[in-house]
Amino acid sequence: xxxxxxxxxxxxxxxxxxxxxxxKDLFVKAQGLDEEVAKxxxxxxxxxxxxxxxKATKKHLKNQKRxxxxxxxxxxxxxxxxxxxxxxxxFEAGExxxxxxxxxxxxxxxxxxxxGGQRVTFDAALCHALDAKLLVVEAAELDTENMRLTLEKLxxxxxxxxxxxxxxxxxxxxxxxxxxxxxxxxx
Amino acid sequence: xxxxxxxxxKGLKGQIIDEPLAQHQIYxxxxxxxxxxxxxxxxxxxxxxxxxxxxxxKPGDIYKAYGPAEGPLTVSITCGGVELxxxxxxxxxxxxxxxxxxQQNVGKxxxxxxxxxxxxxxxxxVAKSFMGLSDTKKIxxxxxxxxxxxxxxxxxxxxxxxxxxxxxxxxQITSLEAVIKRLSSNRHDLNLPAGTLAExxxxxxxxxxxxxxxxxxxxxxxxxxxxxxxxxxxTAKAVADQKAKEEQETKERAxxxxxxxxxxxxxxxxxxxxxxxxxxxxxxxxxxxLDSSPETTTPTYSVIxxxxxxxSLRKVLSAMESSGCxxxxxxxxxKKELSNWSGK
Numbered sequence: 243x244x245x246x247x248x249x250x251x252x253x254x255x256x257x258x259x260x261x262x263x264x265x266k267d268l269f270v271k272a273q274g275l276d277e278e279v280a281k282x283x284x285x286x287x288x289x290x291x292x293x294x295x296x297k298a299t300k301k302h303l304k305n306q307k308r309x310x311x312x313x314x315x316x317x318x319x320x321x322x323x324x325x326x327x328x329x330x331x332x333f334e335a336g337e338x339x340x341x342x343x344x345x346x347x348x349x350x351x352x353x354x355x356x357x358g359g360q361r362v363t364f365d366a367a368l369c370h371a372l373d374a375k376l377l378v379v380e381a382a383e384l385d386t387e388n389m390r391l392t393l394e395k396l397x398x399x400x401x402x403x404x405x406x407x408x409x410x411x412x413x414x415x416x417x418x419x420x421x422x423x424x425x426x427x428x429x
Numbered sequence: 430x431x432x433x434x435x436x437x438x439k440g441l442k443g444q445i446i447d448e449p450l451a452q453h454q455i456y457x458x459x460x461x462x463x464x465x466x467x468x469x470x471x472x473x474x475x476x477x478x479x480x481x482x483x484x485x486x487k488p489g490d491i492y493k494a495y496g497p498a499e500g501p502l503t504v505s506i507t508c509g510g511v512e513l514x515x516x517x518x519x520x521x522x523x524x525x526x527x528x529x530x531x532q533q534n535v536g537k538x539x540x541x542x543x544x545x546x547x548x549x550x551x552x553x554x555v556a557k558s559f560m561g562l563s564d565t566k567k568i569x570x571x572x573x574x575x576x577x578x579x580x581x582x583x584x585x586x587x588x589x590x591x592x593x594x595x596x597x598x599x600x601q602i603t604s605l606e607a608v609i610k611r612l613s614s615n616r617h618d619l620n621l622p623a624g625t626l627a628e629x630x631x632x633x634x635x636x637x638x639x640x641x642x643x644x645x646x647x648x649x650x651x652x653x654x655x656x657x658x659x660x661x662x663x664t665a666k667a668v669a670d671q672k673a674k675e676e677q678e679t680k681e682r683a684x685x686x687x688x689x690x691x692x693x694x695x696x697x698x699x700x701x702x703x704x705x706x707x708x709x710x711x712x713x714x715x716x717x718x719l720d721s722s723p724e725t726t727t728p729t730y731s732v733i734x735x736x737x738x739x740x741s742l743r744k745v746l747s748a749m750e751s752s753g754c755x756x757x758x759x760x761x762x763x764k765k766e767l768s769n770w771s772g773k
Contacts, residue, residue: 245654246768247761248647255640262633268619269626275616282609286602293598296591303588310579317575333571335581337588340564353560372559373574375430375550378468380481382460397453402432402550404471405455406464421451426462 304336311335318371325367325377325399327391342368359383363392375401382408390415431548435507437514438470440497446470469495474504474515475549477526480558489523496524505529509547513540742767 315333322331329346343352366379397417438446444466456464469479478486483494496502505514514529528540
């Protein structure tokens, strides 16, 4: 080989060397990134474990709260049950706030979802639970059967009860304790 | 607690009521007949406002909502043998209240005490007084009536602290995952060539070694060639010196001959020149080949076709270059040949 060829070849080797050095740099960079990713992933695992622990604590605390509130909910339901003709009153105090409702003839219904007639019955029962001694029951929206049941319950009420209705009530449905007064010329 | 035994109302929605009340009382009557007025009379007498219907709470507003066109609005209840009366009288700016217990005037502050003494049952307005409360107050009310089994407020505090920790941790995980995504994308963007770091390092080491060895070879070759050239130059100089010497001698001899008239000196001179002459034309090995071509009548270099084979060789070279061939010997040889062609 003569000198020119050798120098040509040398230039070629130099170029190839530069290329390889660049490629090697890329691999080194990639290795660095891989290490960073691995580190971050490790940290994610640590945090996820922590999260699992915190969630377990949350569950535990919620149970603790439910247990603490249970006597209140139970006593309230019992007291409401003294006036409520059917179903059970519900009281829950969760993350979304206080829930008061009636697990009654239409399933579990929150207070705001009660129909007019249900509301009257439930209000009277709730009044009683909240220690009212005088109940005023606007019973116009109660059907015959619910009126009968409500009156039956209210007859046991130790306080004073006033029931207003625009529908005549069958005599057999009125407990003896009640006095019926016709108002405005009604017979 | 004592039940209310009698209700009186005058000027309440145009009703005049004066009747006994049973402990368990049912009022039946069409809408607007006055059933509600009985309960309203009790509420107004005991609480000072009417929870059902109008939202009026000030005496003036209550008077406007329920009172007569003129004259006072009076309601009373009898409970535990005491008649408790509240009277609202209109004034220019609203209404004034007057309280009586068994026809005796009592002050505004004395009236609740009279009610308490008489054992008046409390009316509880569910919709306004309880369901309208904030959650905290609802719970406080319920807990005061039905105590819980533990410090619920403390548990609530713990729950809140726990929730804050959970959301902070979730946030951290989200941001870490974003970092991982970014780093992974950066790595992808590197567009790594085939192979591994170790392979590249090994190859680079080899190339550098080759380079160093070749550079050394080049240096050696340069030295060798310099030495050859120096030797050649020395030989040429020696020859030139010899020639100059001979010329000098010839001159001297000629000078002497001219003096003597000698003729034999002439033939020796061309012989020494002739010895160098044959080496001069044989510079390139290509020349004889071209010379021997039978079709070339006049084998001058200017008629060597540039388009062939030089053009073809150039094509081969460019193909090699475009395919990435950089250091192969074949290419180097080709390059050299091409440079020989174009040099002529």
